Every structure is written in structure tokens, then in C-alpha cells.
Amino acid sequence: KAGVTQTPRYLIKTRGQQVTLSCSPISGHRSVSWYQQTPGQGLQFLFEYFSETQRNKGNFPGRFSGRQFSNSRSEMNVSTLELGDSALYLCASKGQGQSYEQYFGPGTRLTVT
């Protein structure tokens, strides 16, 4: 079974621009979560989608948004980029078993200049 895939792997953007990141979960997984990892704050939960619905959201400004498609693929969008948005963005998928074990993709490294 293929793992979680994320595209692109690396991005360089300028302040004020917007960016869209993509995540494809493990086949059969319907839940996708997004996380931001920075050296200062560590790993922080952004939001979780299940069956095209956002079920939970972390403490991030409205510039961070996402969506999920009917095939469970998910996109995350950040508008009006700030220097502080430079981070590794990770997505994770989980199946419908009772363990709620999460499987992570390789991440997208976003650099904002």
C-alpha cells in the first residue's frame, strides 16, 4: 500500500503571495490532518478533514484554510504569506480502525522570503 504523498516537496514564495499544498492519503483512509512544524513552536495541529468536512481546527489565523475532495485528497491554502509561515507542513492520514493511528507524509518545505 502506498504511503501518504505530498506535493510539492519544496516551495519558495514571497511575502503577500498565496500557496496551495496537496496531500494524498493512504488508500482507504478518509481522514486527513495537517500540521505545521517550526523550530520555535514544534509541531502544531492545523485542521482535520473527514469525508470532505472540516471536523476540527487548531489555533491558526483564517489565512490558513483547507479542503478535502471526494477521493479524500486534501489541499491546504495559505493566503497573504508572512515570513513566519516558513515551515515544514506535514499531512497525516488515519483509517477507520479503533486505534486512530496516524501516518505522516514526507512534508512540504515552504520558505517565505
Added chain:
Amino acid sequence: KQEVTQIPAALSVPEGENLVLNCSFTDSAIYNLQWFRQDPGKGLTSLLLIQSSQREQTSGRLNASLDKSSGRSTLYIAASQPGDSATYLCAVTRGGADGLTFGKGTHLIIQP
């Protein structure tokens, strides 16, 4: 608000030693705890998951224990190898739509 702390923040040991990484969490109302490994610039690899009703899980040279009532977990690595060098993260969740709450990690270096 759940807080997860990992001690030590960094650890350097010679190859072959057994070692223990510690994780504590403030809210014992968790559904499970996961230990992950992260290599530099890479994603997270799940090592072990312990559900709240379990006391420990083992995989190869790794053993993780959970004491939910005291808010503690340990990851024991036996006979460490240079390939074990990485950052180890623990995370907890209440399950369902709840996200994972992570500690800041333990940066482990195994000296050949």
C-alpha cells in the same frame, strides 16, 4: 489545554547502550499515545502506538510504556545503533477528530 513535555531535549550516547526517553502529558484523558521518529528534514515515522487501555507495546528493540494516571510514557531503546540517531517525538490525542499534541522531541545521537 494539553501540554506534552519530553526529557531530555538532547542525548548523546555510545553505540550499544540501552536508553530511555521520557514523555509526560498534563491531561490524562487521552485515547492513545504515539511515538514517532523524525530524520532531519523528513516526515514522521510511526514507531509505536499505545492505546489508553494498554500498558506497553514492543517492536523489535523498542519498548514503550504508558502510565495514563500519572501522565507518563517512556520509550526504551535496547542495544542502540548509529542508525537510531534521529529526533524522537511523542504525541497524544483524545481520538476522533482531535489532532495530535506533540512534545518538542528528544534529539538522539548514537556515537559509533
